[in-house]
Structures are given as structure tokens and as C-alpha cells.
Amino acid sequence: MSVVGVGWGLFAAFVVLLGLRVVVTEAVRPTYRVEAGPRRVVRTMDVALVVVLVALAAALLAVIGPPLLAR
Amino acid sequence: MTSTSVRGGRRTVDLRERPAEDRTGRATGRARWPAAALPILLGLAALACLVPAVRDTRLDLIGGLGLAGVLSPWAWVALTCAVLGAVTEFGRARPRSVVLVALTGVVILCSTGLPSLVESAARIPAAWTHLGFVEAIATTGRLPVGVDSRFAWPAFFAQWAWISDAAGGLTLDGVLRWTPPVVVAVWALSVHAIARPLLGGTRAPWVAVWLFLGTNWIEQDYFSPQATAMVLGLAALACVLGPLATGRGDPAGGRWPLPAPGSPPLPVSRRIVAAALMPVRRPEGAAAQFLLLWLVVALCLAGVVLSHPLTPFALGAQLLLLALAGRFWGRWLVLVLVVVELTWFVLGAQEFWQARLYLVTGDVGDVGGSLMSALVDRLVGDPGQLAAKVGRVLLAAATWGLALVGAWVRWRRTGTWLVAALAAAPLGLVLVQSYGGEVLLRVQLYALPFLAVLGAEAVRAAGRRWRGTPPGRVVEVGLVLGMLLLFGLLVVLRGGNDAYVGVQARDVAFSRSVLAGVPPGSKVLRLTNEGPIRVTRAGDVVQATSTPGCSRIADDPLGCLAKERPDLVLVQPAMEAEGRFLDGFAPGWSRAMVERIVAGGTYRVVRDEGTSLVLARVERR
Numbered sequence: 001m002s003v004v005g006v007g008w009g010l011f012a013a014f015v016v017l018l019g020l021r022v023v024v025t026e027a028v029r030p031t032y033r034v035e036a037g038p039r040r041v042v043r044t045m046d047v048a049l050v051v052v053l054v055a056l057a058a059a060l061l062a063v064i065g066p067p068l069l070a071r
Numbered sequence: 072m073t074s075t076s077v078r079g080g081r082r083t084v085d086l087r088e089r090p091a092e093d094r095t096g097r098a099t100g101r102a103r104w105p106a107a108a109l110p111i112l113l114g115l116a117a118l119a120c121l122v123p124a125v126r127d128t129r130l131d132l133i134g135g136l137g138l139a140g141v142l143s144p145w146a147w148v149a150l151t152c153a154v155l156g157a158v159t160e161f162g163r164a165r166p167r168s169v170v171l172v173a174l175t176g177v178v179i180l181c182s183t184g185l186p187s188l189v190e191s192a193a194r195i196p197a198a199w200t201h202l203g204f205v206e207a208i209a210t211t212g213r214l215p216v217g218v219d220s221r222f223a224w225p226a227f228f229a230q231w232a233w234i235s236d237a238a239g240g241l242t243l244d245g246v247l248r249w250t251p252p253v254v255v256a257v258w259a260l261s262v263h264a265i266a267r268p269l270l271g272g273t274r275a276p277w278v279a280v281w282l283f284l285g286t287n288w289i290e291q292d293y294f295s296p297q298a299t300a301m302v303l304g305l306a307a308l309a310c311v312l313g314p315l316a317t318g319r320g321d322p323a324g325g326r327w328p329l330p331a332p333g334s335p336p337l338p339v340s341r342r343i344v345a346a347a348l349m350p351v352r353r354p355e356g357a358a359a360q361f362l363l364l365w366l367v368v369a370l371c372l373a374g375v376v377l378s379h380p381l382t383p384f385a386l387g388a389q390l391l392l393l394a395l396a397g398r399f400w401g402r403w404l405v406l407v408l409v410v411v412e413l414t415w416f417v418l419g420a421q422e423f424w425q426a427r428l429y430l431v432t433g434d435v436g437d438v439g440g441s442l443m444s445a446l447v448d449r450l451v452g453d454p455g456q457l458a459a460k461v462g463r464v465l466l467a468a469a470t471w472g473l474a475l476v477g478a479w480v481r482w483r484r485t486g487t488w489l490v491a492a493l494a495a496a497p498l499g500l501v502l503v504q505s506y507g508g509e510v511l512l513r514v515q516l517y518a519l520p521f522l523a524v525l526g527a528e529a530v531r532a533a534g535r536r537w538r539g540t541p542p543g544r545v546v547e548v549g550l551v552l553g554m555l556l557l558f559g560l561l562v563v564l565r566g567g568n569d570a571y572v573g574v575q576a577r578d579v580a581f582s583r584s585v586l587a588g589v590p591p592g593s594k595v596l597r598l599t600n601e602g603p604i605r606v607t608r609a610g611d612v613v614q615a616t617s618t619p620g621c622s623r624i625a626d627d628p629l630g631c632l633a634k635e636r637p638d639l640v641l642v643q644p645a646m647e648a649e650g651r652f653l654d655g656f657a658p659g660w661s662r663a664m665v666e667r668i669v670a671g672g673t674y675r676v677v678r679d680e681g682t683s684l685v686l687a688r689v690e691r692r
Contacts, residue, residue: 022403
């Protein structure tokens with residue numbers, strides 16, 4: 001699998017995770033801040049989102065970085 | 072009839088005569104029908120005047136001043152009736168929204184829409200190029216590779232290819248012709264949606280709409296990705312400033328967070344972080360409503376990113392400002408825009424940055440170069456051309472001047488500079504891009520909705536200041552004269568280049584017939600870059616120059632033809648007009664240049680239809 005493919009996969013993961021987080025915090029459990037269980041779920045989602053974003057940034061850098069440096 | 076009111080504890084009597092009104096604001100009694108019908112009758116009169124206007128306009132006499140110089144007097148009568156109708160409705164005790172919408176539509180048709188009415192085909196050569204791109208996708212089902220950098224942002228072209236295909240190979244010539252008035256009407260609706268929450272009231276949003284329409288000489292509303300991106304961007308802003316609008320839960324009420332009394336001022340970077348982290352108040356509304364709105368905004372943002380390279384940056388700057396000010400619910404939408412933009416640029420637009428990254432990085436920091444190419448280099452042409460171009464600069468300066476007054480008034484009223492900052496945000500583009508000499512046009516376009524809001528704020532303040540001042544209806548008279556002047560000027564400025572950006576249906580047919588007969592892989596160039604360019608076969612016939620210094624064959628015909636070696640060269644009336652009115656060449660220069668080329672022995676005339684002809688390369692054995 002190419003880096004570009006991995007990048008698109010990570011982008012899809014970002015969209016799905018962000019969508020889930022928004023639906024959970026806004027519609028399913030809007031009281032997540034004061035309930036321990038939902039709060040833990042949302043925090044886990046936040047960590048996953050950060051990880052996906054960092055990985056996506058790395059993939060994007062891996063694609064555009066070498067041509068930029070070569071210039 | 073007189074009215075009585077209490078102001079500052081003192082009873083005042085308004086002695087001006089007004090027709091009696093019922094609870095709905097409609098005039099009653101004898102005055103009811105004429106007063107209610109007058110705006111509608113004026114609108115109908117405007118539409119009726121357009122018929123002789125189309126008949127009597129002499130496009131064959133068009134000169135350096137463009138469309139305004141050859142327009143029938145009926146067109147000006149139509150515009151006057153439309154403006155009077157809109158202002159008359161505006162002046163009623165309770166303006167009817169439906170009638171205002173309809174009359175604004177008539178004003179658009181009589182100003183922005185005039186070229187669509189009187190000219191036989193869509194103007195602006197780039198619109199025809201875009202049609203060629205749409206056709207290239209529709210016929211092959213794939214994006215052409217290595218043809219043009221605009222295919223790296225293909226959403227607009229793919230969308231119309233899909234529509235054309237779904238409609239059974241629908242020809243889009245009519246769509247091209249009527250795109251400007253339709254797109255401007257959609258923009259106007261969005262500006263009203265943005266202005267209503269920012270200004271409040273009933274009339275001020277309409278003033279903002281008319282200011283937007285009257286100062287939109289920029290002509291980015293043709294069949295183009297930027298026109299669609301602007302529609303999507305305005306839709307996102309309308310959602311963000313409308314149903315998603317909110318403020319912070321603190322006493323600052325959504326302003327820039329201030330340090331506690333007695334505390335030392337924080338550095339700007341710390342204040343930005345504090346502003347970003349401070350929570351905002353959830354606005355009233357159901358969760359399903361917010362989810363739907365967020366989905367719409369996110370799709371709009373994605374559509375903007377996939378359609379156009381520049382619009383996401385202007386829109387992103389405006390959304391970021393609103394997010395920092397805590398003015399909308401769902402600030403993570405800014406993150407969505409950033410991630411989609413970066414991902415698409417790096418992964419989706421690879422072909423662009425692998426070959427043309429210098430287009431992005433070459434102008435960074437060259438503000439002087441960007442301004443020079445966007446402003447000074449454009450002030451050329453015959454007296455008519457210069458008048459139109461100086462007029463555009465002056466109108467743009469007046470728009471910013473009025474907005475500055477409005478920003479001051481708004482600061483006095485609300486204590487914030489946010490709308491002024493939203494208008495100024497696109498100016499940052501000048502720092503990083505010349506955008507082919509068009510960066511100031513784009514900045515003006517992206518700023519215009521907020522400049523119009525600020526202008527309406529200034530007009531409203533003036534109206535309140537001078538209401539009731541002798542000689543009586545000074546505000547109403549000022550509004551009528553201002554509107555007539557503004558929209559008259561708009562017709563002059565927008566049509567200023569029509570001598571050479573105007574396209575006739577016969578020129579399109581000529582281009583298509585020439586391109587239809589060449590084998591795949593041929594190279595067909597033009598003497599200059601006006602006329603219906605790349606109107607068909609954009610994917611399999613090379614129709615662009617590739618040698619540095621030869622972007623326009625006419626600048627060095629023999630040298631550029633020797634380097635480019637096109638199979639065919641097209642000469643059309645728009646090219647002759649461009650040379651005459653923009654470059655100061657003598658009438659008949661294109662024919663003289665053709666004779667020079669033919670005398671060189673490498674090319675010969677193979678098709679001559681008077682104003683249009685085709686040169687073919689002579690094969691040597």
C-alpha cells in the first residue's frame with residue numbers, strides 16, 4: 001500500500017471519528033461532561049482523533065516533504 | 072393624516088401627510104391600490120423596456136468604452152424603472168419581502184444581466200475554456216492528465232459534466248450565457264442572510280444587498296469554479312452567522328477576551344490561545360438541527376476545497392476570526408476545513424504541485440509584485456478602456472471608504488470591530504499570491520459581502536442622522552439618486568471590456584468547426600488569448616502555449632510560431648478588438664500580422680471567413 005493510500009485511509013478515519021464524536025456529544029449524550037462513562041468514551045475518542053491527526057500529518061509530510069526538500 | 076409620538080418625555084406631532092394604514096402596514100382607502108401597485112408596475116415597465124433594449128443595441132459598433140457605449144436608451148430606461156420600483160417598495164411603511172425579492176431580481180436582470188440579454192453568447196473567454204474542460208470530462212469519464220492545473224480542483228467541472236451527461240448530453244451554451252445573473256441572484260440571497268443577523272431590522276439588510284450588487288463590478292460570477300465556491304462559502308457563512316451564531320457566556324459577550332481589571336496586559340499570542348480555548352454558549356435549538364447544519368457547512372467547506380484553490384484560504388481566515396471571537400457553535404468546523412484542504416492539496420492535487428509548485432511559492436512575500444501585477448499593469452488601453460478601469464479602482468476605493476465609516480459607526484454601536492476584521496481578512500492573500508495578477512479582484516470579491524454590511528451600517532446611520540431634515544425627504548431622494556448612480560456605473564464598469572471579452576455565437580461555432588476537424592494530438596493556437604478559447608477537445612488537442620515568453624503569439628508571431636510549431640493558428644474578431652482597444656494597435660492589425668506570417672512561408676491561410684480565419688503550417692518535404 002502506498003503512502004498516498006495510507007493518507008486517504010487516515011483521512012477517512014478522521015472523518016468517521018470526528019463525526020462520531022460530534023453525534024455523541026451533541027445528540028446521544030449531551031450530558032457527557034458530568035457522566036463518568038460517556039466522558040471516558042469521549043476522551044478516548046479525543047485521544048484517537050489526535051493520534052489519527054498526527055499520523056495523517058506524518059503521511060502528508062512523507063508525500064510532499066521530499067519534493068519540497070529537493071527543491 | 073398626522074401621527075403623534077412621545078420622544079424624551081415630550082409629545083411630538085408628525086405633520087407629514089401619510090396614507091392611513093391597517094395592522095399589516097397596507098395602505099387603506101383610496102390610496103391603497105396605487106401605492107401598493109406602483110412598485111410592481113415599475114418592475115413590469117422595466118421588463119417591458121428590455122424588449123426594445125435588446126432590439127436596438129448595436130453590438131457591431133462596440134468600442135473601447137464597451138457595452139455602455141452601444142446600449143439602447145431603452146436599457147437605461149429599464150434600469151431606472153427597476154431601481155425606482157425597488158426604492159418605492161423600500162419606502163413603504165412595511166416593505167413586502169416577496170416584492171422586494173422580485174424587484175431586486177429585476178434590478179439584477181437590468182444591470183448584471185444586460186450582457187446576457189443583448190449578446191448572442193456568454194462573454195468572458197475563460198467561461199468557454201471551462202465549458203471545454205467540462206466536455207473533456209463528460210466525453211471520457213476521466214480527468215485529463217497534464218492538460219491544465221485547474222483540473223487539480225475538479226469538483227466544478229465534474230459536477231457540470233455529470234449534469235450534462237445525466238441530461239442526455241445537454242449542451243451548456245445557454246447555461247453559460249445566463250450564469251452571471253443567476254449566480255449574482257444567489258449571492259444576493261446569501262448576503263441578505265448574512266446581513267440580517269448582523270444588522271437587524273428590515274430595511275438595512277436590503278441596503279446591504281443592493282450595495283453588494285451595485286459594487287460587484289468584479290465579474291467573477293461567470294461559469295467558473297470561483298463563482299460556485301463563492302456560493303458555497305456564502306452558504307457556510309450564512310449558517311455560521313445565522314442559526315449557529317452565539318457568543319461567549321462571559322460578560323464580554325463574544326468580544327476579544329479582556330484581562331481582569333488591574334491585571335497586566337497579556338501578549339497577543341496568549342490572548343489568541345485564551346480566545347480559542349474559552350467555551351462558547353450553546354445557542355437555542357434542537358440537537359438534530361445543529362447536526363444537520365454542521366453537515367451542510369462541512370459539505371460546503373469540502374466543496375469549496377475541491378472546487379477552487381484560493382477561496383478556502385479567504386473563507387478559512389474569516390471562519391478562524393469568528394471562531395476566535397467565539398461567535399458560532401461548532402468551532403471544530405475550522406479544523407475540518409484545514410484538514411480537508413491539506414489532505415486534498417497534498418494527496419488529491421499531486422499533479423499540480425509536482426509540476427507547478429513554483430506557482431504557489433513563487434510570490435510569497437512579494438507584496439509589491441502582487442500589487443503591481445494586480446493594479447498598475449492593468450491600467451492600459453484606449454481612453455474608453457482607461458476610463459472604465461480607473462472607474463473600477465475608484466468604486467473599489469469608495470466601497471472601502473464607506474465601509475470604514477460603517478465600521479466606525481458599528482464600533483460606536485456594538486463595541487466590536489469583528490465585521491471590519493472579516494472584511495479585511497482576505498487582504499492577507501496579497502502577502503502570498505499574485506494569482507496571475509488577479510489577487511486584488513479576488514480580495515475585493517471575498518470582502519464584498521462584509522463591506523456591503525458595513526456600508527449599510529453607514530447608510531443607516533446617515534438615514535437616522537438626516538431623517539426629517541429639510542428639504543423633507545432627503546434620505547429617500549439620496550437613496551434613489553445613489554442607487555441610480557451606482558447601478559448605472561455598474562453597467563458601464565462591468566461592460567467596459569466587452570469589445571474583446573464579448574463572444575458571439577458565430578465565433579463559438581467557428582472555433583468548434585475548426586477543432587472538430589483536427590486529429591488527436593494536434594496543436595491549435597490563437598493569435599491572442601481572447602475569443603472562445605478551448606471550447607471543445609480540451610483533452611486531446613493541445614491548445615495552450617508552453618514556451619516562456621510566448622503566452623501570446625501576437626507579441627512575437629514569427630519567433631513564437633517557430634518555437635511552438637502549432638498545426639493551426641486561429642484569428643478571430645475578439646483578438647482584433649483586443650489589439651485595437653487594449654494594446655493600441657491600428658485597425659486591421661491582425662490581418663496585417665497574418666500577411667506577415669504568411670510571407671514567412673511557414674504558414675498559409677486555409678480558411679478565410681472575413682473576420683475569422685485559420686492558418687495552417689506548411690509541410691515541407
